[in-house]
Amino acid sequence: MGDDRVQERDAIEQGGLTADEKRANVIRLAFGGDTHRFERFCEEVRRVVPPGTEVILRGSAVTGERWKDGAAFDADGPGTSDLDLTLVGEDVLAFFKVTGFFVPGVHSRPVSDDDPDIAPGLVPLREKLMALVHRPVNIQASRDVVKQLRGDLLGQPYLTLIPKSD
Secondary structure: OOHHHHHHHHHOOEOOEOHHHHHHHHHHHHOOOOHHHHHHHHHHHHHHOOOOOEEEEEOHHHHOEOOOOOOEOOOOOOOOOOEEEEEEOOHHHHHOOHHHEEEOOOEEOOEOOOOHHHOHHHHHHHHHHHHHHOOOEEEEEEOHHHHHHHHHHOOOOEEEEEOOOO
16 A cells, blocks of 8 residues: 555544544653654564564553543553554464464454463564563454454554554
């Protein structure tokens, strides 16, 4: 997809926020306003994911509040809110063991402190990302259909960090 089409798509409101608003929230909340650190985060992910993988960020870092109870991002103190990273595509599903899925081959459980062994190949990336942002980072993988269902049909906001074409 060309840059103009990516910019046009990202400018459209999704989940009640434009891409610029979501990006500003993420940089301000999760990266302390440091755009360079945000870009380093994206670069670390880009180095690991297979070509053609779209990478999105969901959750309170995008919206500014927790879905469950409406509490503000980091309401429990600095570094307490996690980042919910989703890798979207077919090839990235291979990182996960068969026991690491909600729906096998379609939607994984997140690699987290509670479940680190479901995708051993993503653990080093997760550790780098957590050291960079000083907060938990959960990584899961899904096919496009899950992203479309949650984001486009249910209106759950997400920020595209790495477009599929990268």
